[in-house]
Amino acid sequence: MAIIPPDTGLTPATSFERLLRIMDDLRENCPWDMKQTMESLRHLTIEETYELSDAILSGDMQEVRKELGDIMLHLVFYARIGSETKDFDITQVLNGICDKLINRHPHIYSDTEVNDEADVKRNWEKIKLKEGNKSVLGGVPASLPALVKASRIQEKARGIGFDWERKEQVWEKVEEELQEFKAEFNVVENSSIDKEKAEGEFGDLLFSLINYARFININPEDALEKTNRKFIKRFQYLEGKAVEQGRALQDMTLAEMDVFWNEAKKL
Incomplete structure (x- = not known):
């Protein structure tokens, strides 16, 4: 099978079309991709979302780019499966979100007036209730x-x-x-x-x-995760210092460990 080359035009539309064609090829010819269901993909999608979150918190924009691509693949995958069961296709997915955004932003696409972000959020929740949501929550x-x-x-x-x-x-x-x-x-x-x-x-x-x-x-969530990472970094410094001394942490007193912990806090 011929490899689908990158589009020389480098437009969002043609790049997205390339991804759709690759997805079709994989679904029809790759044993692993042919076997997948929405249920089997679900936990992988959650994992990819957490990987994107890690990249964002790390400030690594190249990793963010890569993880966004992984998530985009998953979205296209779900749409492909939906088209096979004739429940929906990628066009319906995209038009659905476009229609939703237009409907929920009447201050942009209609004559509703807002003063600030709070007004936008209040309108958003009111519109969702009109759309059929029984509860704001x-x-x-x-x-x-x-x-x-x-x-x-x-x-x-x-x-x-x-x-x-x-x-x-x-x-x-x-x-x-x-x-x-x-x-x-x-x-x-x-x-x-x-x-x-x-x-x-x-x-x-x-x-x-x-x-x-x-x-x-x-x-x-971000604040706690940053504290988690800070603790991990300091604890691993403590572990490294114990290794340098040829000792096991469980054999050290808390006072001894505190010495290295305080050193780590200064780094």
Whole structure:
């Protein structure tokens, strides 16, 4: 089979058409691609999305470009499968999102007036309800990780005006939830705790912290991931220093490990 060459015109339309033709070839001739279903691709798509997220957080734009290509392939793959079952095809997918964007941006494509981003979000949620959504929160995927889900829930509630007025109020709620968690967890006493109640209060505390982060324009998912990476970097420095000394971490005292940990913090 002839290899489909890159288009010399280098236009988005011709490049996309090239990808579609390659997808057709793979689906019809490659044993692996022929075998795939939407269900078998699903976990791979999730993995590719996380790889894109890693590239973005790393600031590696070439990796971002590559990962976007991987995700684009998956989208085309799903559309190809949809066309085989005669449920939908790539043209319907693309026109569907175009129509949705036009409908949900009446301040661009109609005569609706907005003053700021908040107005745009409120209009967006109102239009979604008119389209058939029974709840403003109905569009939040049930399978989202809890931290991301909390952010999306709060953003959507804000979109219809259900929100605090000032960040000081939100911080007061954080402090209130912290005190309730401390009281439930018996932070000073050693008496037993009601794990279910303590877990509930901890969840409330996290939710209020995420809410405050939203108020001061911090993405909590990004913030936590950056802290994860910082911890990993410092811990691996600690491991490296232990190896240099010919020692195992489990044989070192906490005070000894703290020496290297503090060195890592200065790097």
